[in-house]
Amino acid sequence: xxxxxxxxxxxxxxxxxxxxxxxxxxxxxxxxxxxxxxxxxxxxxxxxxxxxxxxxxxxxxxxxxxxxxxxxxxxxxxxxxxxxxxxxxxxxxxxxxxxxxxxxxxxxxxxxxxxxxxxxxxxxxxxxxxxxxxxxxxxxxxxxxxxxxxxxxxxxxxxxxxxxxxxxxxxxxxxxxxxxxxxxxxxxxxxxxxxxxxxxxxxxxxxxxxxxxxxxxxxxxxxxxxxxxxxxxxxxxxxxxxxxxxxxxxxxxxxxxxxxxxxxxxxxxxxxxxxxxxxxxxxxxxxxxxxxxxxxxxxxxxxxxxxxxxxxxxxxxxxxxxxxxxxxxxxxxxxxxxxxxx
Amino acid sequence: xxxxxxxxxxxxxxxxxxxxxxxxxxxxxxxxxxxxxxxxxxxxxxxxxxxxxxxxxxxxxxxxxxxxxxxxxxxxxxxxxxxxxxxxxxxxxxxxxxxxxxxxxxxxxxxxxxxxxxxxxxxxxxxxxxxxxxxxxxxxxxxxxxxxxxxxxxxxxxxxxxxxxxxxxxxxxxxxxxxxxxxxxxxxxxxxxxxxxxxxxxxxxxxxxxxxxxxxxxxxxxxxxxxxxxxxxxxxxxxxxxxxxxxxxxxxxxxxxxxxxxxxxxxxxxxxxxxxxxxxxxxxxxxxxxxxxxxxxxxxxxxxxxxxxxxxxxxxxxxxxxxxxxxxxxxxxxxxxxxxxx
DNA sequence: TTGTATGCGTTATCAC
DNA sequence: GTGATAACGCATACAA
Numbered sequence: 001x002x003x004x005x006x007x008x009x010x011x012x013x014x015x016x017x018x019x020x021x022x023x024x025x026x027x028x029x030x031x032x033x034x035x036x037x038x039x040x041x042x043x044x045x046x047x048x049x050x051x052x053x054x055x056x057x058x059x060x061x062x063x064x065x066x067x068x069x070x071x072x073x074x075x076x077x078x079x080x081x082x083x084x085x086x087x088x089x090x091x092x093x094x095x096x097x098x099x100x101x102x103x104x105x106x107x108x109x110x111x112x113x114x115x116x117x118x119x120x121x122x123x124x125x126x127x128x129x130x131x132x133x134x135x136x137x138x139x140x141x142x143x144x145x146x147x148x149x150x151x152x153x154x155x156x157x158x159x160x161x162x163x164x165x166x167x168x169x170x171x172x173x174x175x176x177x178x179x180x181x182x183x184x185x186x187x188x189x190x191x192x193x194x195x196x197x198x199x200x201x202x203x204x205x206x207x208x209x210x211x212x213x214x215x216x217x218x219x220x221x222x223x224x225x226x227x228x229x230x231x232x233x234x235x236x237x238x239x240x241x242x243x244x245x246x247x248x249x250x251x252x253x254x255x256x257x258x259x260x261x262x263x264x265x266x267x268x269x270x271x272x273x274x275x276x277x278x279x280x281x282x283x284x285x286x287x288x289x290x291x292x293x294x295x296x297x298x299x300x301x302x303x304x305x306x307x308x309x310x311x312x313x314x315x316x317x318x319x320x321x322x323x324x325x326x327x328x329x330x331x332x333x334x335x336x337x338x339x340x341x342x
Numbered sequence: 343x344x345x346x347x348x349x350x351x352x353x354x355x356x357x358x359x360x361x362x363x364x365x366x367x368x369x370x371x372x373x374x375x376x377x378x379x380x381x382x383x384x385x386x387x388x389x390x391x392x393x394x395x396x397x398x399x400x401x402x403x404x405x406x407x408x409x410x411x412x413x414x415x416x417x418x419x420x421x422x423x424x425x426x427x428x429x430x431x432x433x434x435x436x437x438x439x440x441x442x443x444x445x446x447x448x449x450x451x452x453x454x455x456x457x458x459x460x461x462x463x464x465x466x467x468x469x470x471x472x473x474x475x476x477x478x479x480x481x482x483x484x485x486x487x488x489x490x491x492x493x494x495x496x497x498x499x500x501x502x503x504x505x506x507x508x509x510x511x512x513x514x515x516x517x518x519x520x521x522x523x524x525x526x527x528x529x530x531x532x533x534x535x536x537x538x539x540x541x542x543x544x545x546x547x548x549x550x551x552x553x554x555x556x557x558x559x560x561x562x563x564x565x566x567x568x569x570x571x572x573x574x575x576x577x578x579x580x581x582x583x584x585x586x587x588x589x590x591x592x593x594x595x596x597x598x599x600x601x602x603x604x605x606x607x608x609x610x611x612x613x614x615x616x617x618x619x620x621x622x623x624x625x626x627x628x629x630x631x632x633x634x635x636x637x638x639x640x641x642x643x644x645x646x647x648x649x650x651x652x653x654x655x656x657x658x659x660x661x662x663x664x665x666x667x668x669x670x671x672x673x674x675x676x677x678x679x680x681x682x683x684x
Numbered sequence: 685t686t687g688t689a690t691g692c693g694t695t696a697t698c699a700c
Numbered sequence: 701g702t703g704a705t706a707a708c709g710c711a712t713a714c715a716a
Contacts, residue, residue: 013471013494015709026687031711038685057494060470061406062709065692070403075452081437085631091433095423095454102460107467110417110452112437118444125449128402129355152399234635263635270637289427293576293605295612295637357693368703373695380701404693407708687716692709700703 014054023050034058064129073101073316074131075110076122078145079138084112086233086260088288089305090137093159096309097135104317106132113145123148133316135159135309138203155319157312161204167327169319171311173334175205178301179212179255179285182336186253186283186299187216189342194253194281195225197240197261199232206232209257209285224248232257237264245272252280253342259284259291262298266341281342296340304332356396365392376400406471414449415658416473418464420487421480423456425573428602430630431647432479435501438651439477446659448474455487465490475658477501477651480545497661499654503546509669511661513653515676517547520643521554521627524678525597528625528641529558531684533595536623537567539582539607541574541599548574551599551627566590574599579606587614594622595684601626601633604640608683623684638682646674 016034020027023046032039033047050056064070075097077084084090094110101108109131113119126134126148133155136146143163149156150166158170187194196213200206214221227244229236237256241264244251254269256262262284266276274280276296284291287302311330318325358376362369365388374381375389392398406412417439419426426432436452443450451473455461468476468490475497478487485505491498492508500512529536538555542548556563569586571578579598583606586593596611598604604626608618616622618638626633629644653672660667 016711017709027710028687028689028712029685032686035711037712040685043686055493057466057469059407059709060467060472061403061412062692063470063711064403065401065407065694065709066711068692084437085430085433088427091427095426095456098454098456098460102457102463105459105463107453107463110454111449112440112452114437114440115444117447118440121444121447121449124399125402127399128405130402234631263632266637267635289576290605290632290635293609293632293636295608358695359693369694370696370703370705371701374702377695382701385701401693404708405695407693407710408695410708685716688714690711690713692711694708695706697706698704700701 013059014056015059016056018054019047019050019056022054023047068129069132070130071105072107072109072131073313073320074122074126074134075108076134076136076145077110077112077138078119078136078143079112079114081114083231083233086231088259088290089286089303089308092305093137093309093312096306097313098309099306100310100313100317104320106317106320108313119144126154127152133320135312135316136162155316157315159308159312161329163204169315169325169327169330171308171315171330171332172205173303173308174331175208176212176215178334178336179209180216181212182283182285182299182301183213183216183255185336185338186255186281186342189253189277189281191253191281193222193225193248193251194255195222195227195244195248195251196255197229197237197244197257197265198226199229199236199257199261201228202230206257213255225251229257229261232260234260234264237261238268239264241265241268242272245269254280254282256282256284259286259288259294259298259300262300262341263290263294266294277340277342283342287337291337292339294341299336299338299340299342302335302337304334307332355401356398357401358398360396361389361392361398364396365389410471411474412472413447414451414473415443415655415662416464416468416476417450417452418476418478418487419452419454419480420461420478420485421454421456422573425575426454428573428575430601430632431628431645431650434647435479435651435654438648439655440651441648442652442655442659446662448659448662461486468496469494475662477654477658478504497658499657501650501654503671505546511657511667511669511672513650513657513672513674514547515645515650516673517550518554518557520676520678521551521597522558523554524625524627524641524643525555525558527678527680528595528597528623528684531595531619531623533623535564535567535590535593536595536597537564537569537586537590537593538597539579539586539599539603540568540570541578541603542572543570544572548599555597567593571599571603574602576602576606579603580610581606583607583610584614587611596622596624598624598626601628601630601636601640601642604642604683605632605636608636619682619684625684629679633679634681636683641681641684642679644677644679646676649674
């Protein structure tokens with residue numbers, strides 16, 4: 001079944017030394033054409049030719065060692081795998097970050113950690129100067145990675161509010177206000193009994209969205225109309241809605257803590273024979289790419305995910321350039337996108 | 343607004359030298375307790391204490407340099423950003439790969455390249471021994487990264503068939519057979535005029551799915567019933583369906599090249615007043631998490647994305663262990679998942 | 685303009 | 701068991 005790899009060419013990689021020998025110059029001169037410096041046209045030509053013939057490529061480790069920097073920035077996603085897949089924002093955040101990092105000629109290396117072993121290894125990497133800076137997505141309370149970053153003083157930016165007492169630069173959105181506003185708008189469509197499927201209350205995003213919901217409803221808030229689930233997740237959202245419907249068959253509006261949850265809400269509603277938005281109005285949160293593909297298309301809060309990634313990256317790029325950055329949060333706009341589900 | 347970072351602690355990181363001095367031993371002994379070797383209990387205790395007090399962490403670059411390896415494996419996604427976000431499989435593949443890499447105590451570093459600049463930088467990294475091996479997702483024809491990998495002899499595994507003449511290990515699914523089978527099943531639901539929204543014909547996956555579709559239909563295949571779009575994408579799928587409907591209002595079955603495309607098909611069908619699956623049967627490809635959240639839930643081909651990632655990772659782990667691996671493709675099962683859209 | 689020498693932080697090979 | 705010492709591949713200050 002197929003050819004097999006021959007036992008390693010084991011052809012030693014060419015070094016500066018080889019190039020120098022081939023070109024008949026010293027290693028210093030070679031290094032100079034590589035990094036820019038005074039060098040005669042003649043020597044340059046000879047060296048560039050030599051580089052091609054010996055197939056030279058600079059060694060990252062050696063360069064990092066002497067330069068004391070790696071020109072790489074870590075993008076750390078510390079999430080259980082399931083959630084990583086579920087969350088449509090992470091990809092966009094990552095791409096946004098990569099855009100500005102790339103412009104600064106910095107290599108983004110994405111490290112995803114699920115197990116404790118992963119975390120331990122990533123922490124080791126961070127400490128060892130593997131990266132010059134780091135962007136951390138969804139750090140949790142008492143996160144060992146966060147601790148390491150703070151302890152080592154690695155230039156960093158967090159996406160979402162880091163749950164720590166240490167002042168750290170972070171970027172996110174105002175979940176509270178956005179949740180409050182979209183709930184109000186939902187209520188204004190004439191709903192009398194509006195409930196919520198709240199999720200991820202152990203994170204600031206989840207907790208703030210619930211708080212915003214309460215704020216919007218004020219006196220009319222009824223704790224019986226909110227059911228909580230642990231993660232932003234479709235299936236849990238579906239189940240929660242079934243429970244909500246049982247508890248209060250007269251709900252006519254539902255705020256789902258995320259679009260994925262909202263999709264579950266829609267399915268549950270459809271199965272119960274209710275129509276959206278006529279019988280029940282539904283709003284979500286995220287404005288993921290699937291929001292407009294739901295049926296009916298979801299009214300939701302737009303998360304500027306790419307923008308968040310870009311901003312976070314800018315924050316570490318600035319620190320790498322020696323600039324001071326505010327060690328607190330920067331909030332990006334999260335406008336409401338009104339479609340057909342409410 | 344907020345505190346600012348103090349101008350760099352600039353506290354030099356502790357080295358083995360510092361530890362040795364603190365513990366009153368030589369650097370060799372320190373290295374020995376770090377990497378396992380004969381060392382007296384007494385010395386070990388002193389050194390471990392010293393490590394804590396000076397806050398020593400090993401330097402990755404230095405270690406990589408002397409060890410001639412990095413214990414890191416690159417996961418390279420070479421895609422336009424839009425597609426990266428659209429493709430629900432990439433995340434799962436990545437997580438699958440990370441699982442087995444993590445078990446082998448290898449750090450997965452994910453490099454995403456969109457611009458030419460990205461590509462150039464990643465190529466540099468690869469060449470420089472930044473990683474010991476590499477997993478490449480969706481390499482294209484004449485891909486500079488693929489070229490570099492082949493030229494350098496870096497242990498690698500491809501996800502999907504690399505478009506090159508060089509024999510390389512890869513893992514994927516049999517798009518042709520899967521497409522053929524699900525098309526047959528769609529036809530068997532009594533459809534007389536079945537069309538296809540074909541996508542990404544410049545890749546093996548897209549081309550093979552179209553070929554399978556043709557094969558299934560045999561004599562009844564009508565080229566007028568297939569419309570092509572460049573990428574696996576919702577909006578393009580929607581437009582394409584509108585065109586198809588105009589061209590052939592009597593279609594009663596549609597094979598969408600992916601779930602995202604299928605979502606577009608569903609929307610177009612709904613807008614045209616047709617019901618699914620009564621008027622038109624629809625099938626997709628991928629079995630992404632949103633397939634079951636469509637309305638109606640999508641009949642589709644299940645892609646074992648996590649499995650693909652795992653297998654690819656195993657392939658490079660094996661090579662890193664000095665084992666020979668077949669330099670051809672390994673195909674994973676991609677069963678049909680029948681739901682309600684056809 | 686170019687060559688030489690030194691150091692970056694580790695590991696590994698020796699004697700001791 | 702332990703301590704010197706030589707690589708590893710590169711950049712750079714300094715001498716030429």
